[in-house]
Structures are given as structure tokens and as C-alpha cells.
Amino acid sequence: MTYPEPLTALLTPRRQQAGLVHVETVPARAGRHAPWPSWADADLVAGYAARGVQRPWEHQVAAAEAAWAGRHVVLATATGSGKSLAAWLPAITAVREASRNLGTSIAALNRRPTTLYLSPTKALAADQLHGLETLLRSAQIRDVRAATCDGDTALSERDWVRDHADLVLTNPDFVHFSLLPRHQRWQRLLRGLRYVVVDECHAYRGVLGAHVAVVLRRLLRLAAHYGARPTAILASATTGDPAVSAARLLGVDTDALVAVTDDAAPAGRRTVALWQPPVLDDGAPVEEIDGGEGEDGVNAWRPTGTPADGPRRSTLAETAELLADLVRSDRRALAFVRSRVGAEAIADQTRSMLRDRPGALDRTATEPADTVAAYRGGYLPEERRELERALRTGDLRALATTNALELGVDISGLDAVLIAGWPGTRVSFWQQVGRSGRAGAEGLAVLIASDNPLDAYLVHHPETIFSTPIEATAFDPGNPYVLAPHLCAAAAEVPLTEQDLVTFGPTAADLVGELVARGMLRRRRNAWYWNYSRPEDPASLTDLRGGGGPPVQVVEEGTGRVLGTVDAGRADATVHTGAIYVHQGRTYLVRDYADDVAIVTEAQVGYRTRSRSEKQISVLETRAEQQWGPVRWCYGALEVTDRVVGYDRRRLPSLELIGSYPLDLPEHTLRTTGCWWTAAPEVFDDLGLAPADLPGALHAAEHAAIGLLGLVATCDRWDIGGLSTAVHADTYQPTVFVYDGYPGGAGFAERGFAVAKQWITATRDAVAGCSCETGCPACIQSPKCGNNNSPLDKAGALAVLGLLVELAPE
Template identity: 55%
Template sequence: MHVAELPPREGERALWPDWAPSRLVEAYRASGVSAPWRHQVEAAQAVHDGAHTVLATSTGSGKSLAAWLPALTAVLAAPAPTGSVASIRRRASVLYLSPTKALAADQASALHALLAAGGLDRDVRVTTCDGDTPPNERDWARAHADVVLSNPDFLHFTLLPGHERWSRFLRGLTHVVLDECHAYRGVLGAHVALVLRRLLRIAAHLGATPVVVAASATAGEPGETLARLIGVRAEDVVAVTRSTAPQGRRHVALWEPPPVDAPDGEDWALEAPGGTPANDGYPASPGWASSPGSPSDAAWARGGDPSDRTTDDAPPGPHPVDARSSPREPTRSGEPTPSSAPTPSGAPQDVVRRSALRETTDLLADLVLADRRTLAFVRSRAGVESVATETARTLARRTGGGLDALSSLAADDVVDPVPTLEAGGSVAVAAYRGGYLPEERRVLERALREGRLGALATTNALELGIDVSGLDAVLMAGWPGTRVSFWQQTGRAGRAGADGVAVLVAGANPLDTYLVHHPEAIFDEAVEATTFDPCNPYVLAPHLCAAAAELPLTASDVDLFGLSDDALLVELGQRGLLRRRPGGWYWNFARPESPSRLTDLRGGGAPGVAVVETATGTVLGTVDGGRSDAVVHPGAVYVHQGRTYVVDELTEDAALVHAEVAAHRTAAHAAHHATLLDVRSRAVWGPVTWAYGPVEVTSQVQSYDVRRPPSMAVIGTVPLEMPVRTLPTTGVWWSCPTDVLTAETGIAPGEVPGALHAAEHAAIGVLPLLATCDRWDIGGVSTALHPDTGAPTVIVHDGYPGGAGFAERGFRAAQRWIEATYEAVASCGCHRGCPRCVFSPKCGNGNHPLDKGAALRVLAFLRAVAPSS
């Protein structure tokens, strides 16, 4: 175990700005803010002076005040409405955008409390407006609201297409508050950047020049990020990055679970069945989605030996992944993982360790009994339910059922905590994840803020900046994927200047093991910069169509949208989407579709499936449409706040379930295929063939395991045949005959899978430098014998339906790409691989097998056969 101590920091106060209204200052004082911190005043002053500003300081440093102080000042300075059209047109307004509904609801609650404390709730009218808002409340927001809290999705699908109805609000727009701006990365970041530019364009058309103020606790290059988001020069953005708020002492521990002596016992085995990494917060899972159960459970079915095929590095959330090549059967998600291969850390081999979830469960129970309020971040939704349930059972055993709600349960039953929380009660532990109804999420969020909830097991849905003071500890069951997420989650502990502790519990994969034994890879490295490309034509084209429908596109819009000329507009015109007129480019309103529906900020995933209890008609929650086959197939056990339900029927829009105290759990198995459909471009490097073209990735759930908790031992397998799900995308790949590859590189045939897998990881890690994408935007497949090429093949594909241009850029820059990949691996000083070179934070098979040395020989061979220019 490694423990780092982050020292405490004294706060540095400043005077309230003289331009801040005394009523607003008194409201803050009545809310407990006697004086602002110096960084808050610096940022607020820049915003008040009219500069686009980003505040990138530590979690809990009070970034909200820096945004709301100048924004509410503008609202309060506006003339009181008299009923005349002129006074209404002069009324200032503020738009707040957050990446999650939970964060918007949290900000709305805090804002209402602030205004009420100062008696300003009649002077400033605040409301939330998103996809869950009823029509009558939207009408009120359009007509009366001074502050609207929303999200980019609502902006794209509703507000901007209907901007004429929002003209009263948009005409008075003085500030746009962009919270947690680091969440907008990759394709999602490009989408949000274009939505923001469309917003600013319409505001300017109506005579408004709003100032954009952004906040993030963990943004790399924050000034450049905001500049790219809103389409201005970096020198036009003020970045405030030094926090002057007090910070308590924080201990951050990297914990590797201990070995176990009895692999058949129950102390090691709490792994979530069928758990693929969840991504409940923004950015949401892009593109096609399926949930094959445990990633390592998948098996190939297109000829050849399944152990020769590898698929990984797909986008976050549910994604197609396949079995890694391995000398043994793929490890089930609930089984202990023996470290049969040499570990990068040099740890003992053949060591079976307790699972990260079992260890997290015990630590969480210890913290609850010690009266320490805790968040436990778990990477899968099934894992969240398991941790909450097993923690409750542990507490019940230790206390004799003396704790409330979830901890006072029978052996196979759990009391739903939400009714207790709704009634103002308290509970020891609960679960929080995507798929819960909005009302249920709000109850849990409110209970957490008010201190009525001792502990919460959650996905990354609570990673972003919900203001929860008084949390003592954070547990992380496995590496969250990026240093940005790690520090976001760590920052939940010890808020408001209090001491705190954060513990990363390593999962059973080489990446987690490496980080535990090489803490410098976490503590001595800067957080990742936010990467996205608004000029990507795959993303830009549909937004140009939407913008043309809102207002005709003219020459003055070329720079705003990053266009060097009108070639893309001409192409859209040739496709019949736009029409050129003397006044500019117009949307072709003769078309049947709405231009805002040409793209989805989240990547065009399948519609959600409601989980409905047949006996009562109660909607328990929702499941992502692309994951429904694996999560709520007939016979599946669906867990909701510890209660178990069994699925009777799955339709296109609903899963019908009945309540049943189920002593088992289920985990689906899916077969995956990656088919190279065609070759659009080809290049020959001697014996190596490069190609770019359409790729089809398919997945089909074919069976599910029945598992006995808590060990999750498989007690049976049930055949199942579900519809085939398909991701049509584009990819770039290279292949080489086996005999040539082994002869030229000197690697043995048995080393080929590990060599290609490691080379694939490294190539995916480097491609964002050339294609201006995020690692989570692309996926990869490596195989020692691909059926479509008949040779060892490495494929890198876009993670979005139809492609997003990244694979094409990789093909066109293949020489630079391979050269940069080789340099990245060769220059890394590690011996067997690390996160800097061949480890991937999103590998579908736990970074196994990987052979850095063999990969380096393969990459050197590719460099040698590459054309001279």
C-alpha cells in the first residue's frame, strides 16, 4: 500500500467587490459566507469586466460563487419589470449549463437557498429546464425566468430550434455559466462546442453579447479548452487556476487487496455479474452500445481459435469487447484472478487476491460503523447494487440489525431506502446509479447533502461537482480510467476545509497493479488535457444544417464554425440538405427530418427501455436501449436498491418484471464479430498492407450464467438468443502474413497475440495526437488470424455509427502514426509496460496479454518497411 499525504492549506480571504449589490452580499453572509476567497474575487472581477473566464481550482474551492456573483449582479441591476415591452426586453438573464441533470438540480437547490437567505427569491426567478421538465413549466421559463439551469442536450434539441419562442430570454442574455467544462471532451466536446457557438450566434443576432464563465476542478489547459469551446482566441480568455480556499489534510491511499488462501471461500468473491464499466455521468457512452456481460466472457465465433483474437479500447460504457488471447479460459467477472503472468510491479506470481468489490464492501462497512460519511465509486451499475447490498448485510451482521433501512435486512431481502428518505428519515447505505427515476435520484441527492445518508455506492454519476460538504472518505473500486476522474473522485472527500481520506482499491488487472506499485504515475503527472475538434466534418456538418435552420448561414459565420472556405456548405447543398440563396445558406425545409435530429450529442444510442413491475405497473427505472439485451433479457435478475426482480419479457421499449427474492444473479454472454466490409483506400508497405474502409462490429447475447452470491460461482448456464446488434463504423487496419511477421521480427508465433495487443494499445494512445480525438472516441481489435485478411491484423475503428473521421486520419498519417507510436514505446523506461506506453485504462480484457518487447519489434518492423516519404 502507498499513502500520500496532501498537506492542509490556509485560506486567503478578500473583500467583496464594490460593484456587488449589498443585498446579494448580505444573502451570501446569511448563507455562511462571511467573505470570499481571493481566487473567487479574481475570477468574478474578470467576468464583471466582460472577459470570458475559466476558474480551474480544486474541488470544494467555491467556484460557483465566482460565477453567480457577477451573473446575479447583472440580473439585480436590471430595471424591475413594469409590464411594458421595453422593460421586459431590458431584463437581464443567465443560462447555466451542466453536463448532468444531477449537477443542475444541485445548483438550483443551492441558488434557491441563497436567494431565500437574502430575501431575493422574489427579485430573481430561477428554474431548471431539461428533458424532464413539463410543458407548462417550460412555458413559464420562457416567459418569466431570469436564470435557467439546463444542459447542452436541451439546448440542441429544444431551445435553439425554437429560439423564436425563447427570444425574451435570449435577448437579455448576459452570462452563460458552463460548469465542469472538462467533461466535454472528444466527440462530445466537439458537439458541445458547436452547440455553444450556435447559441452565441443567435444571442448576437438578438443584440446580446453574453460573457461565458466556465468552471472545472481538473481541467488540463483550461484557458485553451474554453477558447475552443466557444470559438475565440486563447488570449481572449482569463484563466484563474490558483486556489486560495482552505483545504484540510487529505490522505490518498493506493491499496492492493491482500492474497487469499482459499479460492473457494466467500471472502474474495464479490464481483458484479455482468458488469461492464458504467458511464452515468457526462460524457455519455457514445455511439452503438451493447452490454456483453463481463468483457472477458465474450467469445469469437467467426472461425479460427478464439484465443487468438483481441478486441478492446472501445468507447466508455457498454461496448463490444472480445476474449483476449490467453493460455487459459477467459476469467469470469466473479472469479479471483491468478497472476499467472509476470506482473509489471514484480509482485509474486500465482497470487489470488480478494476482489476490489469485496474489499471495497468491507472498507465501506468499516467506515459506516466509524461514523464516517463515505462515497464508494464503482465502475459498473451491477457492482454498485452489489456493494450497497453486501455492505448492508455486513452491517446487519455486525450490529445485529441495529442500523436503519438497508442495514436492517434479512439474509436475502433489502429494504428500499427511498421511502424512508422521502419521509425525512436516514439510512446507513444506499445505491445511486443511472437508470433510477429522476425523482428517486433527487431524493438520494438531497439526503446526501443533508447528512441523512451515511454512505452511498455510486457510479461516476456523482463524480462531478455536486456540492456535498461533510464527506469524510471516498473509496474507488478500481482505477477510474483517467487522472481527471481520479482527482475528481478524490476531491469528494474532505470538502469545506475538513480532513479526508481517499482510497483507490486496485482491481485484478495489470494497469491497477502497476499504479499501486508506481504511485508517481498518478501523483507526479498532470491531468489529461481536454481534446476535441469542432472542425471535424463528421460532427460539424449536421450542426451547420441545424444552424442554417435557425438563421441563414452567411460569410460572417465561416470563422465562427472554423471553416476555411464554403466547401462543406457546397457539399451539403449538393446533398440536398442546404439551399443557397442571395441571403446565405438556408436549411432545405422541404426535407421531412428536423435538422437538430441529424445528430445526437451522446452519439445516437438506442432509446431507453423502461423496467416495469407487471403486477403494479410501477416503472422501477430505465436501462440503456443498447444494453437491454444483456441486462434485462428474459430470466435476468434485475437489482434495484437491493430488491431483486426477475425479467419475464423484453420488448422494444419495456422490460416486464416481477418481484422475487432471488438467491442467484445472472451474467450474460455475447458473441462479437468485427467484419471488414470494404476497402476505400489501400497502401502497400512491402509485405504489410494498410487499408481504410467500413467496418461492422456486431454483438449478440447467446446465453447467461446463473451465479450464486456472494461468491458468484457459476452454478449453471442458460442458452439464450437475442437480436444481433450492429455498429456500422469505419476503421483503419494493417495486416502481414504470419511467416513474414515472425521471421522479420524474431518473435515466436505464441508471442504474436501479446505483441499485436500491446502495439494496438500504443497506437490507440498516440492517434489522438494526430487526429484530434479523445482515446475514448476510438476502439481497437487485434488478432493473430483475422478471417477477412487471413493474417495477423490490427484494427483501429471509430466508436460512432458511420464513423467520425479518426480512422481515416490515421490511415492518411500512417507513417507519422507508426513513427510516433514506436517512439512512445521505445522512450518509455518501464520494462514490461505501463500506462505511458502499452497499458490501456479501458481494455476489455484487463490488459492481458501484453508483450511490450515483442510489440516494440513489431513497430520497428513497420517503421523499416514504411515508404521513405
């Protein structure tokens, strides 16, 4: 078979035989134009023409027309299809129309229509501002003011934004923590609010989606308080049932909005390769990079053969080598990585490979290794902005990034995208694939399977990627752990009324009663007020990102320089005393960790660190159950107690254990939802499992089930947790738990309970189909196991999973 460029740059005969599993070709698509709307501002249209947009695409016009008519609209089309035009065309036209009609006096300025643009990341907001300012310059429009405003914005700049900006670009976090609590200072923006643009709204799933849905309800409520009735424009990647997800975000009925899903933009041919790192040669050292934590019209080809036995090369090492080869062949690429540590590791290893063997680039100019960098959360704002600039200008040829760059940042001219491990959902997968070959050019995307049972299953069952509908975005705004603190914040903004409770959903009425009983709210006549005698700031009662507290600052000892930040929920495991912290290829040893600060010093060490934790689960409430013969399945409320108890030092590059060290850190308690199954001990006796075998069999079955839950629920293994035990204190029987890793739950385990037969059957098939003998990361080992993957029994797990499948009701 003839492969397109740049896939040939990655293929040697050995690689083609050992790594390439499947190739899918998505054919090119021609675009369909539509005329500019009659109401569109003439100067703005001329500005688009100067930027090369002579006529818009049909979907852009359909969405813009709906928004101009005052209808909420969701535009769900592919990456690079120009969704921002559908928002900026009515927004800028509205400002210019008002400017002509009202004049330029101070009074007129206070009555001008405004637009609030929300993005899930600061990088996307900064990129949108860059594109917006370029458009306004091309259109020679000087009477429209656009600005970003977020947690990185200086106070003096915030004052200017509040007083003058027509288009304010920010994120839900800033709206929650700053804009809504201080809404009196934002009266001009809220009084004139004409449009609320929610970009990349498919990113708001699970608990984050629930938080953002309530923040939007609070925002629309305050706008109405100031007399505005804004129209919402939601932009999404191609996703399942976008109208339902958008309506749930806004708190409206689906018939109150228009869904535009027919993508009329052109698309170049894309080649999507599924890749599995090769089996290591007998006797070769296990090379690792520590990463911390076809349908109609589509052509497909798959090599024959089955994977050989033995340990495979690590996903991060394989990705780094492929990325280095792309740089050597003068191609621009992104490598998407699941973790922040993994992004740093791939960038560092790629630079090392390029220094050892630079390739064909002009060595008299920039060194190839200097064109590779990492990009992740936790960097300082100025560092992020510089990386974004360098990527846009081409000073950087390769970037190893977390999903912070998955979203709509405009990066043109990318030849290839490497995806190190399944990103969790088909929505994210196609969003990342869409970063390659933008603007109608041909592109390549390579999914490199991680040592994960789901990844191994997917690359060898490509129909589950290419022939399965994209998931709908799942979230629950009625989650009481999400809604209750937002009701407190809303009551502090403007007292809650009976009508407001309808806006916040059917669970709100019960919650305000409980909040009154707890002394958080006070009832006065027909309204509920925040209890100002309490010491808390109501906005601080919740964290939209689920970090569990303020971020931990990483500070360099001696200089006092802040290197970056770490989310509170991850800090105990990543910046404890003795941990190794990596930042753009430099390694730092954590000397001290206390009071939300980690003190580090630069150190050259030949090892990395991994934390160890202990966990306990209590059953609080059983909400549903089903009987599979002697096996009882349950779904309900759980309390999970977790504590980091120590860490290991592992030698590079093999990650061989050097030593283990204890830590004395506090416990963390999580109240969430989960599903579990139990059976009497004699059930396992009949399978030939002795009592001594049972812990390893259940533990292995738990790992495999967690790895495969993403096949049936909109999640990945990092969203969920689990526990298995031969005797549990609440059930008095052997029990396996799988739970959502978010306060109040996120619906993932509930989905697993609802389709348990499909889930467990896929789990059994994945373990049985793995060619290893005793278990490996592709079937029963877990990268996040707090017990160092011990004990594990693959044969026992197959017996247990086989019994569950046999007992599953039709």
C-alpha cells in the same frame, strides 16, 4: 508510520500488508482573501455573509471581475473552491441593477438580463438551484427568479420558466433538443442573455465535448440573432491548458478569454491511498461481485515487497467491504464505481455485510444497512432527487455511485472517498479525490485497483499519478460525424450564412456542400436552409451522449411501472431477453425486449448474466502510416460491425459459468477512426510462434494495449475497442486494431498512433511486470471481451510486444 483518520478504520495488520500499496499526503493549504468588488450588489454580499462567506477568495474575485467587464473567463480550480460564486455574483448583480433601473413592468421584465447555466448532469443543476435558492433567501432577495428546466420539467413549469425566470439552470441536451429548435418561444431569455455559465466544462471531452462545443456555437449564434452578446463563464476542475480547451468549446481565440488558475481557497490535508485487492488464499473460492461491464511539498510512503502470485479478490468485493467498515465506524463516504451495474452491486453487498455485522452505530435508530444506497443514471427523476436530499441531510451515510456525483454537487462532511478502479483520467481522479474532506477538513481517498493492466501499473508506479501533469481536455468540434447534423439543426433554426460557416470551423464549408448534395440542406442565394420536405426533425439527427437512439424504458410486468431507463447503445448487452437487471438491490428478469422497451419481472435468482458479441472491422481509408522495420503502423478510417449474439448465466458469488444461450439481435455499424499494425507471418515465425499460437498472442497483446492506452491518451478502455486476427481480409496479414468507440472517432487512437513507442513500451512493461504465469485481468484479460478472453497467450504477447519495442524508431 502513523496513519490519519479514517484510514486507520480500514487497516488491519493483514490489510496493511496485503492491500495497501502506497500512501501520499497532500498538505493543507491556507486561503487568500480579496475584497468584494465595488459593483457587487450589497444585499447579495450580505446574503453571502449570512452564509458564512465574509470575504471571497482571490480567484473568485478575479473571475467575477473579468466576467463583469464582459470578458469570457475560464476558472480552473480544485473541487470545493467556490467556483459558483464567481458566476452568481455578476449574474445576480446584473439582474438587480436592471430591476432598479428599469422597474418591474412587463416591458421591463422583457428587457432584464438573463443567465443560462449549463451543467453536464441534472443532479448538478438541481444542487446548484438548491444552493442558489438558499443564498437568495439569506440575502432576502425576492426580485430574482431562478429555476431548473430540463427533460424532467413539466410543460406547465417550462412555460413559467420561459416567461419569468432570470436564471435558468439546464444542460446541453435540453438546449439542443428543446431550447434552440424552439428559440422563438425563448426570445425573452435569448434577447436578454448576459451570461452563459458552463459548469464542470472539463467533463466535456471526446465526442461529448465536440457536441457541446457545437451546441454552444449554435447558442451564441442565436443570441446574436436576437441582439445579445453574452459573456461566457466556464468553471473547470484543475486541468491541463484550460484556456485552450475553453476557447475550443466557445469557438474563439485564446486571447479572447481570461484564464484564472491560481486557487486561493484553503484546503485541508488529504491522504490518498493506493490499494490493490489481496491475493486469495490457496484453495479459497474466487469471491467476485459481478460489475457488468511525489512532488515538492508532498510526503509519500510505500511498503516494500512485490505482489504475490495468484488471483486477487475482486475490486467490487474489496470496495464493498471497505465501505461497510467506514459505515460501521460512523463515517460518511462515497464509493465511485465505473459502471451502473457495479454501483448496484457494491451497494447491495455493503448492505448485506452490514446486516450480518452491523457495527457500533445505534441500532435503536436507523439500521446501518438502511443508510447505504446506489446512485446512477437511469433512475427516475424523483428517485434521484430523493437520494440527493438524503445525502445532503445525512440520512444516507454511504453511496455507491457512478461518476454522476463526481461533479460539483455540494456534499459537505464526507470523511472518505473510495474509487473502485482508475476513473480514466487524472482530471477525474483528482475531482473524485476532492469530494473528501471538503470545506477545509481533512479527508481520505482510496484508489482500489481493478483487474486491469493500467490499474496495476498505476498503483505500483505512483509517480504516474502524483508527479505527472494533469491532462488537457481533448475533443474535435470539426469531427464531420458530429458537425454535419448540427449544421442541419442550425440551418433549421436560422439559415446559415458564409459568416456562420466561419463560426463552425474550417470543415463546415465542405460539409454544407455535401449536405446539399444529399438533400438535407438547400442553397438559396447566400444562405443554406433546412430541407423541410424531409421527414426528420433536424435536432433528432444527433445524440449528444452517443447513445445511438432513444433510451430503452425498463417496465415492470403487471404494474406497468417504469423502473428506469438504459441508453440505447448499451441496451442490447444489458436488457436483452433473459438478462438480469438490478435496481437498488432488487433483481429483475427481462421477459421481453423490443421496440425500445424491456419488460421485467422481479425474480430472486442465484446468477447474473453477461452478454457475448461478435465483431468485424473493415479498413475504409489509411490516413497516415509509419514503418517499424517489418512492422507497418497505420492510422485511418474504419467501419466496425458489432452484434450481441448470446449471453451467459454465471452463478453467484463465484461467477462460475452455468450455461450459454443464443440471441437473435440486429447488427450495429460504427464508422470511426483507429490505428493498427500488421506484419508478415514469417516475422512471428522468427519469434518461435507457430500459426496455432498466433491468435492467442495477438489477442493478448491487443487487450494489454487497450488497457494501457489511457496512459497516453485522455480515455479509458471503455471509450475504445479492438480486434486482432491472424489474417485480416483487408491487410492479408496478422493485424491488431485499436479504435475509438464513437462515430467519427474521438482522437484517442490517433494519440496512440502519434506516441506508439511510449504506449507499446508501457504495455510491454505492464505485462512483463505482472507476476501471474499465464495471464490474468491485471495484464491480458479484459472485462469487455466479446470472446470470453479466449484464446489468450501471455508468453506469446510478451514476445510480440518485445519485438515491437525493439523495432520502434528512436
